[in-house]
Amino acid sequence: MQPLTQPFIPSSVKIRVSNLSFSYNGREILRDTSLEFPEHAITAIVGPSGSGKSTFLMTLNRLWEELPQCTMGGRVEILLNGIQQNIYAPDCGVEALRRRVGMVFQMPNPLPMSIFKNVAFPLQLAGEKDKNVIRRRVEETLQDVGLWDDVKDRLAGSALSLSGGQQQRMCMARAMILRPEILLLDEPASALDQKAAEAIEQLLVRWKQNCTILIVSHYLDQVKRIADSVVELQGGQLRNRQVATPRV
Amino acid sequence: MKGASVGRFVERAIITFSWLAGAILLTVICAVTGYLCFKGLKTMSPALIFGSTDPMSALLLRQRVFDGLFPAMAGTLLLVLMSVGWAIPIGTAAGIYLAEYAGGGTKKIFNLLFDLLAGLPSIVIGLFGFSLTLFLNRHVSKELHPCLLLSSIALAFLILPYIIRTTQIALENLPVQNRLTGLAMGATRLQNLFHVLLPQALAGMVSGVLLAIGRCAEDTAVIMLTGVVASAGVPRSILSHYEALPFYIFYISSQYADQQELATGYGAAILLLFICLFLFAVAFVIKKNLPCQVFSQR
Numbered sequence: 079m080q081p082l083t084q085p086f087i088p089s090s091v092k093i094r095v096s097n098l099s100f101s102y103n104g105r106e107i108l109r110d111t112s113l114e115f116p117e118h119a120i121t122a123i124v125g126p127s128g129s130g131k132s133t134f135l136m137t138l139n140r141l142w143e144e145l146p147q148c149t150m151g152g153r154v155e156i157l158l159n160g161i162q163q164n165i166y167a168p169d170c171g172v173e174a175l176r177r178r179v180g181m182v183f184q185m186p187n188p189l190p191m192s193i194f195k196n197v198a199f200p201l202q203l204a205g206e207k208d209k210n211v212i213r214r215r216v217e218e219t220l221q222d223v224g225l226w227d228d229v230k231d232r233l234a235g236s237a238l239s240l241s242g243g244q245q246q247r248m249c250m251a252r253a254m255i256l257r258p259e260i261l262l263l264d265e266p267a268s269a270l271d272q273k274a275a276e277a278i279e280q281l282l283v284r285w286k287q288n289c290t291i292l293i294v295s296h297y298l299d300q301v302k303r304i305a306d307s308v309v310e311l312q313g314g315q316l317r318n319r320q321v322a323t324p325r326v
Numbered sequence: 327m328k329g330a331s332v333g334r335f336v337e338r339a340i341i342t343f344s345w346l347a348g349a350i351l352l353t354v355i356c357a358v359t360g361y362l363c364f365k366g367l368k369t370m371s372p373a374l375i376f377g378s379t380d381p382m383s384a385l386l387l388r389q390r391v392f393d394g395l396f397p398a399m400a401g402t403l404l405l406v407l408m409s410v411g412w413a414i415p416i417g418t419a420a421g422i423y424l425a426e427y428a429g430g431g432t433k434k435i436f437n438l439l440f441d442l443l444a445g446l447p448s449i450v451i452g453l454f455g456f457s458l459t460l461f462l463n464r465h466v467s468k469e470l471h472p473c474l475l476l477s478s479i480a481l482a483f484l485i486l487p488y489i490i491r492t493t494q495i496a497l498e499n500l501p502v503q504n505r506l507t508g509l510a511m512g513a514t515r516l517q518n519l520f521h522v523l524l525p526q527a528l529a530g531m532v533s534g535v536l537l538a539i540g541r542c543a544e545d546t547a548v549i550m551l552t553g554v555v556a557s558a559g560v561p562r563s564i565l566s567h568y569e570a571l572p573f574y575i576f577y578i579s580s581q582y583a584d585q586q587e588l589a590t591g592y593g594a595a596i597l598l599l600f601i602c603l604f605l606f607a608v609a610f611v612i613k614k615n616l617p618c619q620v621f622s623q624r
Contacts, residue, residue, distance in 0.1 A: 144509050145502070177512035187507045189522060199521070200511040252511065 090157065092117035092260065092290040093138060095316070098152035100133060100142070107133050109314030110152070117157065120282055120291045122305035124298075124319070129311050131294040132184075135262040138292070139179040140165060140172050158259060177204055179260040180253035185269055186245035188237035193229050196237045197251050204256060219251040223281060243274025250281065254289075261285065263293040267300065279304050359599070366592025374593045375399065390559045395594055400560045401474070401568035402601060405549065406542045408478035408564070413485045413538060418531065420486070421493025426519060444487035452551035455480025459552060472553035475564040480548050485538035492534025496527035532613040539605045543598060546572040571598040 093115040100108040107130035115121050123131050136142040137154060154165050158178050165175050177200070188196050197216045206212055216233075220226040225247050229240070237248060246266060253261060263282070267275035282291055283304055295301050301308055308319045376384045377394030384391045391397055424436055455476055462470045470476075500523060508522035509515070524531075554573040561568040571594050578591035 139510065141506055141510055144506060173512045173514055175512075176510060181510040183503060183507075183510075185503065187503055189507060190526060199508075203508070203511060203513045203517055203521075256512070 090117050091115065092157050093292075094153075094155040094162075095137075096153040096155070098137060098150070098154065098316075100130065100137060100148070100150050102130075102133065102145075103147045106314060108137075108311075108316075111314060111316045112152075113309065113316040113318070115290065115292065115309075116307065117290050118286055118288075119306040120286050120293060120304050122301040122308045123292060123294045123311055123316075124296075124301060124308060125311035127296075130314070131311050132264045134311060134316070135181065135264055135292060135294060138165075138260070138262060139176050139181055141176070141181065143172070156260065177256045178258050179262065180256065180258035181262045182246070182250050182253050182264065182266045184265045186242060186249050188240070188245050188248060190236070190238060192234045193237045193240070193248060194233040196248060197255055200252060200256050215255055219255045220248075222254065223247045223251045224277060225251060243270045243277070246270060246274065246278065247281075250278065254285070258289065260290045260292070263291065265294050265296060268296060275300065362592055362595050362599070366589060366594075366596045369589045369593035370596065374590060375597070387560060392557075395571065395574065395590070395597060397558065397560045398569040398571045398574045398594065399597060399601065401554070401558075401570045402543060402572070402598065404474060404561060405478055405481065405568070405570055406539055406601075406605060408474065409481035409485060409542045410535060410538055412479060412482035413489050414535065416482070417486045417489025417534075417538075418493050421490045421531075422497065422519065422524075424490065425494045425497035426515070426523075440487050440490050443483070444491070446484075447547075448484055448545050449547040449551075451480055451484045452548040454483070455548060455552035470565070472551075472567070473565045474553060474561050474568045477549045477552040477554065477568075478564075480552050481542050481545060484545060484548055485541050488537045488541065489531075489534045492537070493527070493531050496530025496534075497523055499530070500526055529613055532609055536606055536609050539609065540602055543602050543605070544572055546576050549573060550576075571595075571601070 091114045095114070096112045097110050098108050098112065099106070099110050123134065125131055133142060136145075137150060138156070142148045142150065150166075155162050156165055156175075156179070157163075158175075163170055189199065191199075194216055197219060198212045201212050201215060206215075217226060217230075220229065225244060228244060229235075229248075232239075237245065240248060246269070250266070261282075267278050270278070279300065282293065285291065286306075293305070295305075310317050310319045372381055373394065375381075375391075375394050375396050377391050377396075379389050379391045379394065379396075383389040384394075384396050420436075420440075424433060428436060456472070458480070459470065459472050459476050462476075504522065504526060505518070508518035513521065549570055550573060553567055554570045555567045556569070556574070556577050558567040558569050575591050575594050575598070578587060578594070582588040582591065
């Protein structure tokens with residue numbers, strides 16, 4: 079298969095991780111590691127299972143704070159609205175951060191409500207009241223993920239009735255409806271068949287124009303197809319790794 | 327080889343035992359309800375409920391029923407609704423606090439306290455209600471005496487542990503993934519609780535309310551000490567005496583004059599079962615419809 083990647087022009091640093099340490103339940107997962115992630119690029123994070131790839135993603139939107147028995151040290155700075163911000167600074171609102179840094183999980187996680195409500199949910203959480211705005215944005219976003227034609231007649235139907243691939247695309251629409259600057263994906267295609275996985279890959283390649291994407295992936299061929307750079311997490315250390323395939 | 331056959335025997339024995347346990351339970355339920363129906367069904371008629379009073383005027387409270395169970399049914403229904411009404415907001419809030427907000431030490435202490443409360447015999451709660459009545463009578467108003475309000479408050483204490491525990495467990499058993507879904511979208515903890523967690527935990531929480539309804543409807547010890555009487559008519563206010571079916575059953579069974587009167591006791595038991603079934607049905611309908619109507623927006 080042809081690599082989907084478009085020419086990659088390195089640009090400014092979007093995420094800067096410095097001296098990051100993390101332990102969960104007394105087990106050390108990240109040990110004093112530092113790395114920078116470029117803007118408008120897809121960075122794949124690879125590594126053995128259980129090496130803490132998912133946990134690392136959660137340090138970028140502070141989601142680990144909701145889990146018990148986690149401790150973190152070090153610094154994470156993200157370029158948000160053009161300003162370099164320490165996301166763990168006391169004045170950085172965690173909800174506002176998570177609206178700028180979207181996340182898609184490994185298993186599709188639709189909420190037990192209608193398709194429309196699922197996709198509109200983040201907008202409503204953010205305080206958007208105008209029904210017309212909400213409706214327009216839901217339509218735009220569902221069109222963007224290529225789900226609109228499939229679901230436009232059953233927006234009020236339960237999101238749980240969608241197929242796995244459709245559910246995951248709906249979850250991506252939900253993560254994108256707030257137009258985040260960063261999208262974190264935790265093996266988003268691992269529960270899907272090849273066709274659904276390819277649809278998601280194409281989306282990601284398109285989205286990187288406006289968004290910085292970090293994707294945890296187990297599949298080397300997927301990584302080769304879409305990633306601009308690859309980071310390996312092993313032994314608690316993040317390291318840049320050469321991408322084997324030459325860029326087109 | 328020998329080990330394998332012993333293992334098979336043990337497995338078969340466990341399966342047989344499980345079947346037997348289920349069968350015993352079913353037999354007992356059938357035997358109890360069957361016996362009740364056998365003894366009480368012949369008394370089932372409008373006369374059992376309304377006596378010699380015209381049903382319509384009794385229902386509209388125009389005429390008082392003296393020789394029927396209508397006042398006791400009304401008393402039980404009001405008692406259950408009021409007790410559950412007190413206990414649901416407090417119990418749910420306490421359950422939410424324990425599951426979502428309480429930290430290590432506090433949580434342990436509260437868990438212990440609620441387990442103790444759950445283990446209190448109902449007669450002790452009744453005594454508490456009685457002492458509360460005496461205290462209020464002496465220090466607040468001479469008008470306060472054992473009544474529906476005080477009974478329902480005492481009963482609420484009896485059922486609080488069920489509601490607290492089921493709320494807590496329903497929330498704690500939600501998969502971590504569900505918990506993180508809303509938060510990852512930028513929901514505050516409160517938004518996450520109301521829009522994501524509670525709707526998903528609701529089914530579990532309703533089962534606690536069902537238990538509580540049953541417990542309220544059947545309890546006799548608490549209400550005996552806090553306001554139920556053998557003859558009071560339909561309660562006129564929450565500050566008046568009232569009748570209740572379980573107390574009627576207890577009263578009749580301990581001092582019936584003839585077989586006819588005893589049969590009305592069985593009739594009352596069947597009515598109590600039906601009231602519980604009705605309340606369970608209401609709770610089930612609510613359980614089916616609540617998540618999409620109350621919590622999610624538009």
